[in-house]
Amino acid sequence: MTRLTTLYLRKDGKPQFDPIVDYEDFLGGRPDERAVIDTCYAARLYGEKVRDALRFYLRRRNDYAHPTFKSPSADQTNAYVKDLLDVILSPPFK
Numbered sequence: 001m002t003r004l005t006t007l008y009l010r011k012d013g014k015p016q017f018d019p020i021v022d023y024e025d026f027l028g029g030r031p032d033e034r035a036v037i038d039t040c041y042a043a044r045l046y047g048e049k050v051r052d053a054l055r056f057y058l059r060r061r062n063d064y065a066h067p068t069f070k071s072p073s074a075d076q077t078n079a080y081v082k083d084l085l086d087v088i089l090s091p092p093f094k
């Protein structure tokens with residue numbers, strides 16, 4: 001993913017992130033999920049509709065993942081997983 005090293009630059013012009021070579025490169029939290037979604041979109045791996053859906057589900061996940069007083073019900077959790085799976089099991093991912 002060379003886009004990751006060209007889209008996100010520091011003030012000195014050097015890349016913010018190292019290139020993604022294998023799956024383990026994602027496990028350190030850098031780049032974050034939003035940067036990956038936006039980079040894949042910029043690389044034309046998927047369109048605006050998929051990007052917007054992924055951003056939406058990331059925001060919903062973050063609403064519950066970070067310290068708040070929100071707590072999803074089992075039905076909300078199941079619906080979230082189902083809806084997200086619908087996105088990632090459809091083209092262009094399928």
